Amino acid sequence: MSFVIARQPVFNAERSIYGYEVYLRRSDDLEKYPSDIPFNKATFIIAELVAELGLKRVSDNKKVFINVTLDSLLNKVLDLLPTEMVVFQLMPPQIEIGQSLYANAIKRIEELKEKGGLIALTEKLYSGKYADILRMSHIVEFSAQTVDEGRVNAVKRMQKKILISRIESEKEYNKVLGYGDLFEGNYLGSVSLVKEFEIAPFLKSTLMRMIASLNTVQSIREFAGIIASDVGMSAKLLRFVNSAYFARRKEIKDLVQACAYLGMDNLKKFTLLIATNDYVSVENPYLWKKSLIRAILAEEIMKRMKPELANEAYLVGLFSLIDKILGVNKIEFLREVNIDQEIIDAYTGANKPLSLVLQEASILEEALEIGGERLDSIVEKFAPKLRMEPYEVKNLLFQAQSQAEEILRI
Structure with missing residues (x-):
């Protein structure tokens, strides 16, 4: 664009x-x-x-x-x-x-x-x-x-x-x-x-600045201070933690409290999500929704396989279609914005667990889009591997779809 x-x-x-x-x-x-x-x-x-x-x-x-x-x-x-x-x-x-x-x-x-x-x-x-x-x-x-x-x-x-x-x-x-x-x-x-x-360089610049800042923080309060420097980001983070994505009963009104609720492990992931969402959701909402569903599914699958890689799995799904959305070379783009190498390795195949979880999340996401017998067949295949009943896998897919739609409304 x-x-x-x-x-x-x-x-x-x-x-x-x-x-x-x-x-x-x-x-x-x-x-x-x-x-x-x-x-x-x-x-x-x-x-x-x-x-x-x-x-x-x-x-x-x-x-x-x-x-x-x-x-x-x-x-x-x-x-x-x-x-x-x-x-x-x-x-x-x-x-x-x-x-x-x-x-x-x-x-x-x-x-x-x-x-x-x-x-x-x-x-x-x-x-x-x-x-x-x-x-x-x-x-x-x-x-x-x-x-x-x-x-x-x-x-x-x-x-x-x-x-x-x-x-x-x-x-x-x-x-x-x-x-x-x-x-x-x-x-x-x-x-x-x-x-x-072109718009792609500005998303790149936004992510580079944010990642450089976030990589230096040592505490929740320090993280909140960085987010507070951008009123738009602050408001969106507050809206996000109070959205149906988290299904909270009590509203969070304070930025430090919101950051504490998400926790250090999740803050970088969700901050990158919100920053990217601003640009990409309007550039190609169809492909961005697919990316969001893949991210949510990849994280949920990895929680059952290697929980320590769940956040990385989310980001692998999130950026899986960034090349098609922005018309850029995915590997070069992610390297330039300083995304962690293990995320990039998922796309080259060098990181086997993350590469595999992306394949599985993509298959599930595509089956969800097609629906019908194809969805039922894929669900039956994946249920034993995920140690879930078929109806639980379906619920997981529909929940991922609902959460992706919620993010698009932020």
């Missing part, structure tokens, strides 16, 4: 270019967002690209406007940017965040302001719920279609600048000219291409 980084000029009242808003856009349509990419990951991708390409290429050394959802505000990748040249356009969280994470987001806004960054409140956050952020903002954005004199006067009394966006005609421009300080829209300047990219 490919996408482009694009930009659109933002003008001041004198019709001079003040800066550029930077977007991710579809390769075949610069007016549309690439729906394949989770929106809370767009900030991560854009920040890395701006840092890599440099301000001269991206914005002609002018201000860069970047959309940042509140759940991605704590992502450390923002530290790669020259903060004093960035306007952070704050948007509603893609995932609901609680009071603790909201408080951390407020602190992060204060940090960005202290470093010289400008904060822009987008129209969707213009409500009493986000009054704290409104007070901290330098700029408030309204669209040309919805702006009105009452809102403008209220914002100007707070001594904020006003950005009017989505100006599509001369009539709209003349209407809002007296309202705003900054202006943006296709009437003034259209979206233009900066560079085209």
